[in-house]
Amino acid sequence: MSSQDIPEENLPSEQGTAHGAVSVADEKHPFADPGLPPHEHRIQDIDERAARRSERAVALLFTLSMLATVGFIVSYVAIPHDKDIFVFPIGHLSALNFALGLTLGVALFCIGAGAVHWARTLMSDVEVADDRHAIAAPEDVRAKVHADFKQGAKESALGRRKLIRNTMFGALALVPLSGVMLLRDLGPLPGDKLRHTMWAKGKRLVNMNTNLPLRPSDVAVGSLTFAKPDGLEETDEDFQTQIAKAALMIVRLQPDNIKDKRELDWSHEGIVAFSKICTHVGCPISLYEQQTHHVLCPCHQSTFDLSDGARVIFGPAGHALPQLHIGVDDEGYLQALGDFEEPVGPAFWERG
């Protein structure tokens, strides 16, 4: 038995024939197809005891599956849905999810393993050959089909009665237009909606986190503050759509550090307000580097220099972040002095 475990080709060949001499079945055509190799018996084919062992293994797997299903039902009933367990080395898991998944997985896997083991050890493993047939039809079939088609086409008179043909094509070409028309109301036309945000002259800048209007003294040098226009509340029906355009980020720079003249003009005591929406594809920008005054979009890594008109210094964004002209109102709160002068967010054809 032990020598049969090693395939023939791994054994060292006999010294006499090993070097140079060759014994090939077909001396004339050494590369010819020798045909299907003879079937090699498995242990189960010749030893009934081994076959019974395989049978028991398959039955055991199917039994395990049944037990696992019982385990699934028990887990479903017994384990509270908010219980956590610690499983090394994975960590904390929902106990219910863990138990249900494991029992279901074992129940399914054992059915599969049993079936495959059955097929591999007990079903016939004799390889047989089946003939292939050409996919293309034989010539007479081909001729018949062509003739039939010509006959049918002729009887329809489609080629002869051009008026019918042309009007039919016309009708078929037009009728899908109704379907296209029906798509019109999928949405309103863009108009100039992408050009305007909620910001307007006199709108106060409200801190996104505290929901309180901002004073210049609330904005420290080196900090990054997010703001929304006064009057926009989370409970508003169009909050998501409005904040998608109006989200603002505020930083305070030393006025000497501001390189861009317009940026300086539109700032207040070094406080500058820029659109938070990236000009690349619209992610909210949220990473601020105090020392360099760079902001980085975490989605595609476009980097903008807030001390230089928020121009792009790295990454795929195509233009600078729009700046909001800000000032202070009578009561000392930061306010917008108008809407953004250019559209916020990703560029589009009509942006210009």
Next chain:
Amino acid sequence: MSTSATNESRSRGKAPAGERVADWADGRLGIYSLAKANMRKIFPDHWSFMLGEVCMYSFIIIILTGVYLTLFFHPSMNEVQYHGSYVPLQGQMMSEAFSSTLHISFDVRGGLLIRQIHHWAALIFIAGMFVHMMRVFFTGAFRKPREVNWLFGFLLLVLGMFTGFTGYSLPDDLLSGTGVRFMEGAVLSVPIVGTYLSFFLFGGEFPGGDFVARFYSIHILLLPGIMLGLMVAHLILVFYHKHTQFAGPGKTNNNVVGMPLLPVYMAKAGGFFFLVFGVIAVIAAIAQINPIWAMGPYRPDQVSTGAQPDWYMGFSEGLIRFMPGWEINLWGHTLVLGVFIPLVIFPLVLVAIAVYPFIESWVTGDTREHHILDRPRNAPTRTAFGVAWMTVYFTLLIGGGNDLWATHFNLSINAVTWFVRIFVFVGPVLTFLATKRICLGLQRRDKDKVLHGRETGIIKRLPHGEFIEVHEPLSQEQLHTLTAHEQYTPAEIGPAVDENGVERKVKGAEKLRAKLSRAYFDEDSQIPKPTVEEYKEITSGHGHH
């Protein structure tokens, strides 16, 4: 029931119940004619043939679990306040889509498991399709008569990607919402009609209140419906064409060698469904996926770092990340090349691999059927093209995760991005050349093995002191297997004069084809396989190599 009773009932013309049901069905459905060709259909055996099965079974698993999820999911963007059992988000405003996903995850027993099985199965489905496609590509299984089935499979991959995208966007969480925003930005970049497309897609401005409901019908009905049809057609063609096989003793282009569908493959393939399902269930039990509660509901003004799409969208993410921010402003219009070019290249990357079978069959001019698979080494140019394509794909995948590469490997994100920008062009050239060399090397090794036999590792000392390694000749089976592949000769441009001796015009396409054919099949691109004469000459001389 006793034996005599059975015989009695037979003699009265009554067959067993199963047979009677089958007869009934045959009289109405003609199942016997169908079963005659298919019940004992022969399938060849090779581990790589089960990759397609993984896809089919994960698709079935996705459908089963997906139907369950629709029972609880509310495809609505109405804002509600959360009052479920996940404490950290209680009292927060969120869309119904998000809150119903939380409900599935925390309040429906087993809901989280089904959600995770659904998501894991989707990832495995698309990964399986990808690997299956590579298997078919590198073994040349796409050749006639299987080109149409290759396209069916390709469409399944593309539709699978979009079904996945619309699916993971449904919970309306912070991560997926960011992905949808990215898509909106990409749509906006389309010249002339971009804003209109975006407004029609979202029912107005982004995000509006419609896209979850719209993605829902696309995700659960439109795309899977088409995919189910394609999958059935794909399988019917597999049956109709009969499966390919590798060369070997007894295996020819005119036969199919293997074991019958009933019972062996019924048990093996049927069992394999349970194996795949079982493994995915265990993964879903222990490996958390898409924990939307940790990300929170979508807000257009919030984002988390490390935002990544599911892996199969990663290469499009790479395209958008490595692209320079080109923008052209002319006559009051903006051409957003920095976004639009990636949007155009995205389908082109996929189409490049999809059309390859047609290019190869044009170059070889081969119209015969091929049922014997190639070993990748025996088609060096094809293999090299495939590897070059994969290089582009995986470089883009690296580009799509440039932030993660930077943070996990302590690299500069700028350096990673620049690497991708350069390597996406240089990489495929390098890997093309290297792969071709490796294939040729392996062909030489095969040739050597055929002519000189297998190295046994046994060192022998000859009487005069020389040491040699003993080579063992191959069996005829091995000789046949190693020499069974076909080798094309390069196509020539036909004669420069026609049959009347008049100079004819050689078309550009003809020249290109001859050039490509040389690139595929000249002596630099394939090692001529050993001939019987060479073999006999070497093996007849005793005592020398």
